[in-house]
Amino acid sequence: MGRVVIGVDLGGTNLRTGLLSFEGDILDKRKEATYASDGWKKVVQRLTQNIERQLEIAAQRGFSVVAVGVGAPGVIQADRGVVVKSPNFPDWNNLPLKDELEKALKLPVTIENDANAAALGEQWRGAGSGIGSMILLTLGTGVGGGIILNKQIWHGADGMAGEIGHMTILPDGRLCGCGNTGCLEMYASARGIVQSYQEAGGAPINGAAEITSVQVYQAAREGNELAIRVMQDMGRMLGVGIANLINIFNPELVVIGGGVKDGWPLFIGATKAEIRKRAFEVPAERTEIVPSRLGDDAGMIGAAAVALQKIGNKD
Numbered sequence: 001m002g003r004v005v006i007g008v009d010l011g012g013t014n015l016r017t018g019l020l021s022f023e024g025d026i027l028d029k030r031k032e033a034t035y036a037s038d039g040w041k042k043v044v045q046r047l048t049q050n051i052e053r054q055l056e057i058a059a060q061r062g063f064s065v066v067a068v069g070v071g072a073p074g075v076i077q078a079d080r081g082v083v084v085k086s087p088n089f090p091d092w093n094n095l096p097l098k099d100e101l102e103k104a105l106k107l108p109v110t111i112e113n114d115a116n117a118a119a120l121g122e123q124w125r126g127a128g129s130g131i132g133s134m135i136l137l138t139l140g141t142g143v144g145g146g147i148i149l150n151k152q153i154w155h156g157a158d159g160m161a162g163e164i165g166h167m168t169i170l171p172d173g174r175l176c177g178c179g180n181t182g183c184l185e186m187y188a189s190a191r192g193i194v195q196s197y198q199e200a201g202g203a204p205i206n207g208a209a210e211i212t213s214v215q216v217y218q219a220a221r222e223g224n225e226l227a228i229r230v231m232q233d234m235g236r237m238l239g240v241g242i243a244n245l246i247n248i249f250n251p252e253l254v255v256i257g258g259g260v261k262d263g264w265p266l267f268i269g270a271t272k273a274e275i276r277k278r279a280f281e282v283p284a285e286r287t288e289i290v291p292s293r294l295g296d297d298a299g300m301i302g303a304a305a306v307a308l309q310k311i312g313n314k315d
């Protein structure tokens with residue numbers, strides 16, 4: 001009987017579960033709404049039911065599931081499998097998610113921060129396949145990140161490493177939700193792009209009531225000079241952050257994912273120019289900067305990879 005693993009990406013909006021081979025091939029995948037506002041009990045129940053459905057599918061197809069990996073947003077104590085707190089799940093305080101799931105499923109469960117899981121997913125089967133050390137930046141509503149060193153997630157002393165979005169880029173810059181000012185997230189995220197466009201006096205685009213980052217990319221593509229400048233400034237800020245990462249980690253690869261990736265040609269030139277200006281020449285030359293490849297599957301694939309590492313079936 002073939003041995004397989006279940007990977008889960010528990011997002012604030014969507015809950016994705018997948019059945020994967022030990023090589024990371026997706027044998028089945030499902031997605032449904034999380035309904036985070038239902039409260040932790042119902043969400044954990046829904047999560048359990050979704051995993052149980054994958055277990056049934058595995059059994060029907062003659063596979064044996066050996067472990068379950070879950071990627072969840074927020075502050076995670078990966079070694080204990082506890083969700084300390086999560087902005088997407090306001091009533092989750094020190095929730096022992098690993099214990100809750102293991103009790104229900106009778107299988108080994110690992111819990112990992114979702115951005116860290118996505119980084120390991122890209123390293124395993126995505127843009128970083130075959131690479132040992134890489135950094136993932138997810139440019140979405142905010143900026144998430146994960147650091148992979150020698151094929152392992154770098155957790156740091158308290159499990160809180162990889163908060164790349166909260167790297168200070170401008171000492172007296174915009175106030176961030178984390179309490180710091182001038183975080184990368186305030187400039188290189190979808191929200192940051194909209195704020196930059198508004199602060200520069202940008203008018204609503206094509207009569208829309210609300211400005212979105214997608215509209216700013218579109219305006220820039222159509223030659224709107226203000227939108228072009230906003231995207232180049234965003235690219236510069238991103239370049240400052242990546243130059244710092246290159247000087248500290250000397251990674252082989254930097255992978256950029258998230259919705260802002262759709263504006264790639266509008267910012268990447270400015271990003272690379274800033275890196276050349278600020279980072280040491282040898283590591284700056286060798287670090288490739290590439291878009292992510294796994295898209296929405298990265299977290300699920302990475303969560304499966306974490307589970308396999310934990311039971312010793314992945315290097």
Ligand SMILES: [Zn+2]
Nearest residue numbers: 166176178183
């Ligand atoms: Zn911050």
